[in-house]
Amino acid sequence: MGTITIIGLGTGDPRHLTREAWEVLEATNEVWLRTEHHPTVAGLPPHLALHSFDCLYEGAEDFAQVYDAIAVEILRLGQRPEGVVYVVPGHPLVGEAAVGLILSQAEDAGMVVRIVEGLSFVEPTLTALQIDALAGLQVCDAVELAGRHHPPLSPDLPALVGQLYSQALATDVKLTLMNQYPDEHKVMLVHAAGTPEQRVVHLSLYELDHRDDITHLTTLYIPPLPGVTSLEGLQDTVAHLRAPDGCPWDREQTHGSLRAGLLEEAYEAAATIDAGDVRALQEELGDLLLQILLHAQIATEEGEFQMAHVIAGIDAKLKHRHPHVWGGRPVKGTEEVLQRWEELKQEEKEGERSVLDGVPAALPALQQADTYSRRASRVGFDWTEAGGVADKVREEMAEVEAATTLEEREAELGDLLFAVVNWARWLGVDSEAALRRANARFARRFRGVERMARERGLDMMALTIDELEPLWQEAKLNDG
Numbered sequence: 001m002g003t004i005t006i007i008g009l010g011t012g013d014p015r016h017l018t019r020e021a022w023e024v025l026e027a028t029n030e031v032w033l034r035t036e037h038h039p040t041v042a043g044l045p046p047h048l049a050l051h052s053f054d055c056l057y058e059g060a061e062d063f064a065q066v067y068d069a070i071a072v073e074i075l076r077l078g079q080r081p082e083g084v085v086y087v088v089p090g091h092p093l094v095g096e097a098a099v100g101l102i103l104s105q106a107e108d109a110g111m112v113v114r115i116v117e118g119l120s121f122v123e124p125t126l127t128a129l130q131i132d133a134l135a136g137l138q139v140c141d142a143v144e145l146a147g148r149h150h151p152p153l154s155p156d157l158p159a160l161v162g163q164l165y166s167q168a169l170a171t172d173v174k175l176t177l178m179n180q181y182p183d184e185h186k187v188m189l190v191h192a193a194g195t196p197e198q199r200v201v202h203l204s205l206y207e208l209d210h211r212d213d214i215t216h217l218t219t220l221y222i223p224p225l226p227g228v229t230s231l232e233g234l235q236d237t238v239a240h241l242r243a244p245d246g247c248p249w250d251r252e253q254t255h256g257s258l259r260a261g262l263l264e265e266a267y268e269a270a271a272t273i274d275a276g277d278v279r280a281l282q283e284e285l286g287d288l289l290l291q292i293l294l295h296a297q298i299a300t301e302e303g304e305f306q307m308a309h310v311i312a313g314i315d316a317k318l319k320h321r322h323p324h325v326w327g328g329r330p331v332k333g334t335e336e337v338l339q340r341w342e343e344l345k346q347e348e349k350e351g352e353r354s355v356l357d358g359v360p361a362a363l364p365a366l367q368q369a370d371t372y373s374r375r376a377s378r379v380g381f382d383w384t385e386a387g388g389v390a391d392k393v394r395e396e397m398a399e400v401e402a403a404t405t406l407e408e409r410e411a412e413l414g415d416l417l418f419a420v421v422n423w424a425r426w427l428g429v430d431s432e433a434a435l436r437r438a439n440a441r442f443a444r445r446f447r448g449v450e451r452m453a454r455e456r457g458l459d460m461m462a463l464t465i466d467e468l469e470p471l472w473q474e475a476k477l478n479d480g
Contacts, residue, residue, distance in 0.1 A: 002083030004074060004106055006099055007031070008091045008118020011194035012217055014043025016119045024085065024116055031085045032077065034070065034098065037216060038089045039195060063097070063143065071101035078111055091120035095141055095162050121162050124194025125219050131158065142220070146172035150179045153222070154230040161220040164189075171209040173220070181205055181225065188221040189214070235307060238293045242301065255295060262291045263362070274436055339378050355379055367432045369421040377425075386426040393419045441479065448475035 007024060010016035017040060025031065030049035033041065037054070044050070053070050060066045077084035092099045092115050106113045126133055136157035142164040145151060153159045164170055183206040191199040191213065201211070208220070228234055241250040269284040296307040323329040323340070331340065355375045359368060376382065383389050396416035403409040424431040449471045453460045460468070 002078050002080050003112045003114060004078040004083060004102060005085045005114045005116060006092045006102070007085060007087045007116040008120070009038055009040040009087055009089050010119040011090060011121050011124050012039040012192060013195045014040050016040075016124075016194060017043065018116070018118060021116050021118060028085050031087045032074065034086070034088045034096070035216075040089075067098040067101055070098040071105060074098075074102050075105055075109065075111070078106070088118075091118050092116075094120035094122065094139075119194065121193060121217075121219055122160065124198070125160060125190050125221070128190050128193050128198055128200055129188065129221055131221075136224075142169055142173050145176055148176050151176050151181075153180070154232060155180055155225040156228060156230040156233045158224050159222040161222065163216070164214060164218045164220050165216040167209055167212060167214050170211075170214055170220075174205060174208040177205060177208075177222070181222065185225070186223065188223075190219045190221060191215070192217045193219060231307075234289070235293055235297070238290070238297050239300075242294075242297050250294070253294060253298065255298060258291060258294055258298075262288075262295070265291050274433065274440075364432060366417075366421055366435060369418050370425060370431050373418075373422045373425055383426070386423070389419065389423045389426050393423055395419075445472065445475040445479050448478055 005024060005028075007021045008018075009021070010018070022045075025045050025048065028048070030051065031044070033050060033052040033054075035054050035057075036050070036052045041050070053066070053073075056066045056069050060069070074084055074086050086102070088096050088099065090096070103113055122133065122139060126137075131137070136154075138153050138157055138159040140152065140159065140161055142161050145161055146169055161173060164173060183204065185205045187203060187205050187208065189201040189203065189208075189211070191197065191201070192215075195217070201213075203211070205222075228237060241247045244251075265284065265288040269281065269288050272278075272281040272284050292310075293307070296305075296310055299305045300307070319326045321340075324331040355378065356372055359371050359375070361368075363371065373382075383392075393416065396412065396419045400409060400412040400416055403412045421431045424434060449468065450460065452458075452471050452474065453463075
């Protein structure tokens with residue numbers, strides 16, 4: 001059985017072809033090129049018979065098909081007594097998906113594969129940019145990045161995006177990057193690194209696809225954002241606070257001592273949503289995230305769990321509960337999504353048999369009632385129309401009036417409040433938000449009554465409710 005030899009051509013300048021590669025090429029009669037579109041091909045030994053896989057790119061629906069076909073053919077050619085020499089741009093193990101397939105399949109087939117290293121696009125790009133790769137440099141593929149909804153990059157560290165081969169691909173890459181980086185973030189395009197045609201172009205991220213000079217030898221460099229902007233960076237800050245040389249107060253905290261702060265920050269974030277204050281929401285989400293990271297750091301120190309477990313757990317849960325997104329199971333609408341959600345939750349939690357299990361006891365009473373009624377409705381425990389809920393509210397009002405003891409009144413009034421929350425759900429109203437807004441309106445208007453009473457020299461304590469009613473109506477009118 002023959003062997004498979006995979007040679008890296010380097011970045012594009014024939015001078016960068018290694019001595020080992022040249023010796024192998026001189027000793028063979030033919031080579032198979034992933035692509036002829038590489039400057040070093042013109043500098044190969046003249047006696048070689050050249051075959052290329054460029055034709056596969058024309059008919060395939062995606063690159064995966066091309067790489068699969070290349071791997072199959074190289075494995076077949078490698079079984080010949082003379083074996084096969086497969087030649088790729090750059091380094092065989094940098095951005096060459098077909099090489100990975102060949103290595104895996106050759107191992108299964110018991111075939112020998114020799115890798116002849118070549119200079120990858122990374123090294124001459126580092127020279128062109130005058131940067132150090134060990135300063136946290138991240139490297140990713142443009143096609144893989146374009147297929148993401150959010151970039152798999154830490155914005156605290158620099159990044160290289162290789163194989164940015166076209167303007168259309170640059171558009172998709174830009175849209176993904178804009179989920180994390182500002183539109184005006186300064187980036188660099190490195191064209192033909194390591195060749196006489198090398199150029200470095202400075203531009204803003206939003207301009208990335210405005211250029212028509214992007215080719216298969218183009219690399220994108222993304223400098224880090226200023227300051228700490230990544231989850232990992234913030235986690236390091238929190239870990240420092242908890243370290244021996246950190247803050248005494250932070251070191252003393254426990255899950256229990258932070259409980260009140262966690263609830264407080266959640267409520268403060270909710271308050272900014274109610275107020276429609278997006279800038280304040282940004283700040284409060286940061287405060288809430290700090291609470292989460294503090295709990296994760298404490299758990300890490302105690303050997304309970306790590307932040308990676310938290311993230312992996314919620315990621316797995318989201319994907320399991322959205323089979324219509326990740327599992328190929330279609331749904332007809334939101335109601336079917338919610339019903340399937342409850343079914344999946346029951347599968348996950350074998351010990352919990354009720355759809356009401358898992359609703360936090362610490363939830364505000366209105367929100368808890370709304371959650372209970374929504375969950376019950378998903379398994380069919382509900383009225384068929386809003387009129388039935390309204391009738392239930394009237395029935396509960398009558399029962400409150402008929403109650404004779406304090407205990408009875410409390411129970412019936414609780415049933416009335418629960419029925420009102422259910423009615424709000426049928427009307428498409430968030431009862432918790434509605435009451436909060438009603439509280440805010442009452443507070444504004446009552447303060448208006450107090451102000452008008454002071455301005456008119458009236459003593460509110462001495463006025464009857466009938467005498468205060470005109471002031472209340474005026475306050476409502478002023479409040480709009």
